[in-house]
Amino acid sequence: MSSMRTIAARAKISMATASRALNGHAEVDPRTRERVLQVAQDLGYRTPSERKVDAGSIGLVQASRSGFYDYDALLMRGMVEAGEQHRFDVTWINLSREKSPDESYSQFFRRKNIRGAVLRSFGDSAHVVEAIAAEGFPAVAIGERYDRADINWLRINGLNASRNAIDHLIALGHRRIALVRHSRPTADHADRVAGYEQALRAAGLELDPGLVVSIPVGPLAGAVAINCLFAMPTPPTAIYFTDPEVTVGAINRCHELQIRIPDDVSVVGFDDGLVRRNTWPRYAAVCQETWRLGAEASGWLARKLAGFNPPPLASEQEAHFEVLQSTGVPPARQIRVLPDGTRLQLE
Amino acid sequence: MSSMRTIAARAKISMATASRALNGHAEVDPRTRERVLQVAQDLGYRTPSERKVDAGSIGLVQASRSGFYDYDALLMRGMVEAGEQHRFDVTWINLSREKSPDESYSQFFRRKNIRGAVLRSFGDSAHVVEAIAAEGFPAVAIGERYDRADINWLRINGLNASRNAIDHLIALGHRRIALVRHSRPTADHADRVAGYEQALRAAGLELDPGLVVSIPVGPLAGAVAINCLFAMPTPPTAIYFTDPEVTVGAINRCHELQIRIPDDVSVVGFDDGLVRRNTWPRYAAVCQETWRLGAEASGWLARKLAGFNPPPLASEQEAHFEVLQSTGVPPARQIRVLPDGTRLQLE
DNA sequence: CGATAGTTTGGAACTGTTCCGGAAATAATC
DNA sequence: GATTATTTCCGGAACAGTTCCAAACTATCG
Numbered sequence: 001m002s003s004m005r006t007i008a009a010r011a012k013i014s015m016a017t018a019s020r021a022l023n024g025h026a027e028v029d030p031r032t033r034e035r036v037l038q039v040a041q042d043l044g045y046r047t048p049s050e051r052k053v054d055a056g057s058i059g060l061v062q063a064s065r066s067g068f069y070d071y072d073a074l075l076m077r078g079m080v081e082a083g084e085q086h087r088f089d090v091t092w093i094n095l096s097r098e099k100s101p102d103e104s105y106s107q108f109f110r111r112k113n114i115r116g117a118v119l120r121s122f123g124d125s126a127h128v129v130e131a132i133a134a135e136g137f138p139a140v141a142i143g144e145r146y147d148r149a150d151i152n153w154l155r156i157n158g159l160n161a162s163r164n165a166i167d168h169l170i171a172l173g174h175r176r177i178a179l180v181r182h183s184r185p186t187a188d189h190a191d192r193v194a195g196y197e198q199a200l201r202a203a204g205l206e207l208d209p210g211l212v213v214s215i216p217v218g219p220l221a222g223a224v225a226i227n228c229l230f231a232m233p234t235p236p237t238a239i240y241f242t243d244p245e246v247t248v249g250a251i252n253r254c255h256e257l258q259i260r261i262p263d264d265v266s267v268v269g270f271d272d273g274l275v276r277r278n279t280w281p282r283y284a285a286v287c288q289e290t291w292r293l294g295a296e297a298s299g300w301l302a303r304k305l306a307g308f309n310p311p312p313l314a315s316e317q318e319a320h321f322e323v324l325q326s327t328g329v330p331p332a333r334q335i336r337v338l339p340d341g342t343r344l345q346l347e
Numbered sequence: 348m349s350s351m352r353t354i355a356a357r358a359k360i361s362m363a364t365a366s367r368a369l370n371g372h373a374e375v376d377p378r379t380r381e382r383v384l385q386v387a388q389d390l391g392y393r394t395p396s397e398r399k400v401d402a403g404s405i406g407l408v409q410a411s412r413s414g415f416y417d418y419d420a421l422l423m424r425g426m427v428e429a430g431e432q433h434r435f436d437v438t439w440i441n442l443s444r445e446k447s448p449d450e451s452y453s454q455f456f457r458r459k460n461i462r463g464a465v466l467r468s469f470g471d472s473a474h475v476v477e478a479i480a481a482e483g484f485p486a487v488a489i490g491e492r493y494d495r496a497d498i499n500w501l502r503i504n505g506l507n508a509s510r511n512a513i514d515h516l517i518a519l520g521h522r523r524i525a526l527v528r529h530s531r532p533t534a535d536h537a538d539r540v541a542g543y544e545q546a547l548r549a550a551g552l553e554l555d556p557g558l559v560v561s562i563p564v565g566p567l568a569g570a571v572a573i574n575c576l577f578a579m580p581t582p583p584t585a586i587y588f589t590d591p592e593v594t595v596g597a598i599n600r601c602h603e604l605q606i607r608i609p610d611d612v613s614v615v616g617f618d619d620g621l622v623r624r625n626t627w628p629r630y631a632a633v634c635q636e637t638w639r640l641g642a643e644a645s646g647w648l649a650r651k652l653a654g655f656n657p658p659p660l661a662s663e664q665e666a667h668f669e670v671l672q673s674t675g676v677p678p679a680r681q682i683r684v685l686p687d688g689t690r691l692q693l694e
Numbered sequence: 695c696g697a698t699a700g701t702t703t704g705g706a707a708c709t710g711t712t713c714c715g716g717a718a719a720t721a722a723t724c
Numbered sequence: 725g726a727t728t729a730t731t732t733c734c735g736g737a738a739c740a741g742t743t744c745c746a747a748a749c750t751a752t753c754g
Contacts, residue, residue, distance in 0.1 A: 057459075065431065067424060067428060067431075068420070068423055068424040068427040068428075069424070070420075073415070073419075073420030073423070073424075076415055076420070077414060077415040077416070080414060080415040083439075084412060084441070089438050089459065090438065091437065091439075092423070092437045092439075094430075094436070097434065112404075113460045219621075219624070251627070252625070252626075252629070255628075275625075278595050278599070278622075278625070278626070279599075279626070279627070280598070280602040280627055
């Protein structure tokens with residue numbers, strides 16, 4: 001049973017080298033390491049800490065250096081809920097900060113005592129997801145779809161819900177519908193934009209590039225968008241915001257400029273939590289229940305780690321469109337409002 | 348340098364016993380353990396994993412079974428920020444779920460690879476905080492003050508800010524000021540209530556128990572509070588809400604009943620994040636920057652774990668009162684509004 | 695070809711943990 | 725009060741892994 005010794009014997013090397021290989025030290029010959037890792041896998045080697053029943057946690061893994069914001073909190077909430085049931089803890093972990101380039105992902109996670117990973121926002125670094133999958137480490141990627149069979153992923157598709165939202169606005173009679181979108185879009189974000197375009201095209205409306213505002217996310221983004229759009233010679237009668245924070249900022253800017261929602265402009269926003277119910281008016285939104293992503297991803301990992309063999313995860317759920325109080329028919333008399341509050345007649 | 352052996356020799360016991368004592372196993376005589384721990388401390392003993400730079404994480408520890416909500420997310424955000432600097436990961440961990448009764452806290456944390464603990468919401472289980480401190484495990488309790496010198500704690504005191512808030516309302520001319528508070532108050536919460544009472548007393552106003560609404564937190568709490576207060580024969584002209592979620596719910600209920608803020612009623616809320624800027628009108632609030640608690644607590648732990656010897660933490664910071672757009676002079680003509688929307692004349 | 699520098703490896707020393715059996719203390723029984 | 729369990733506590737030894745050091749091997753350059 002003396003595991004490490006067995007490995008050393010099988011791989012015909014000393015225990016010292018086996019130890020180094022298993023821990024990803026730099027000074028082992030790559031071929032030797034490969035051999036050791038192979039033998040370890042064959043023998044089902046587990047480190048002392050892994051042999052304990054409940055040691056290790058599931059990681060919410062982030063690739064780039066960045067803080068912990070609403071979206072993370074929602075994912076985490078779902079993971080914690082699943083953790084109550086499946087008995088695991090959740091660790092927030094940052095790849096860019098701690099992983100040394102010459103250790104593998106498995107080694108990194110092992111060092112950190114992470115047994116399964118939920119990978120978030122890896123749009124710009126898909127290679128990391130691929131590398132982790134290639135090592136066979138249990139992981140689920142959130143937010144994007146992958147075509148490789150060995151990558152488990154989970155996302156919510158906002159395309160149809162976005163189409164429904166725009167259809168809803170068109171049905172109410174809107175023709176000039178603006179889009180406020182991220183200037184640095186994720187794939188997660190792209191289908192909201194696509195939904196907007198498809199709906200307009202399907203209704204035979206032309207896409208006016210002047211009605212599309214690209215904006216970096218931030219507390220002021222919503223206000224800036226409203227400033228731009230209402231200073232136009234002919235402002236839109238409805239706006240679709242693809243981000244919750246931006247939606248809220250915009251609604252408040254409307255209050256400030258005394259632009260009435262939905263009397264002067266109809267608003268559809270995006271909501272990944274329950275913010276839409278906290279504004280006034282409560283805003284119609286394309287909704288995704290982000291915490292469910294967290295819960296499902298980590299629930300799947302828990303089952304996998306417990307030895308059940310769940311089928312690969314490659315699942316796309318639909319966002320839904322929820323009408324609340326922020327949409328109505330287009331105004332009989334449109335208004336134009338400059339950022340300083342001046343109201344102008346429309347020619 | 349052979350640390351554990353040295354300890355064993357000094358304490359005149361075997362290494363086996365030393366190991367057991369340091370890991371908090373149950374089967375050592377309390378006096379022996381005491382002696383070993385003392386010697387270990389004197390010699391500045393650190394376990395092998397502690398000697399590594401980056402192993403282990405800091406835990407955000409919760410006592411009772413419950414989910415991961417706004418307050419947790421804010422604490423976590425601060426901890427993650429500190430973690431970027433001090434190079435640690437953050438784990439969410441639940442004591443009630445995983446700790447078996449016959450292991451010590453140190454043992455539990457070690458099993459979980461947690462090197463320092465941020466303890467939140469331990470109002471109803473102060474004995475846990477005491478026990479953890481007694482074991483000498485690095486921990487910081489958030490939200491309550493403790494009198495024992497070996498307990499590190501950090502909290503924000505809302506007393507003065509609450510007094511300032513009520514003073515502000517009194518200065519504006521308000522005399523009937525209502526309080527909406529939790530029905531199950533934490534110590535964290537109590538000083539907000541005390542601030543309210545003190546300010547009124549100091550101004551020579553009597554405390555009208557009819558103006559105090561105790562309410563269980565939840566998405567409907569705010570609406571219920573407004574319903575109650577505005578159905579009174581003489582409604583208040585100003586209201587202080589001691590909880591963010593309740594404040595937001597109340598503001599929206601006011602919109603619904605067409606009670607204008609601040610024209611018909613002045614509102615002061617509580618904010619532990621930045622919600623106050625997301626409502627309309629942006630609400631005046633007693634503000635505490637919860638994430639700073641997380642950042643400071645875990646920063647202190649990081650310094651402690653790194654071997655610096657930071658002075659014990661027993662710090663109370665002041666919340667501050669921020670005036671925004673939700674307060675004004677009392678209305679010339681007060682209104683009374685029933686939950687169904689009926690407006691009644693005031694006798 | 696030989697000197698030199700850098701890699702890679704094994705032996706041995708080391709760190710800490712755990713199993714097992716036994717001594718000492720405590721409780722139970724006659 | 726003596727004897728017999730039972731429990732508590734501890735040490736020796738076996739064990740798991742890690743790391744230091746020196747030796748062996750490889751590559752490079754004059």
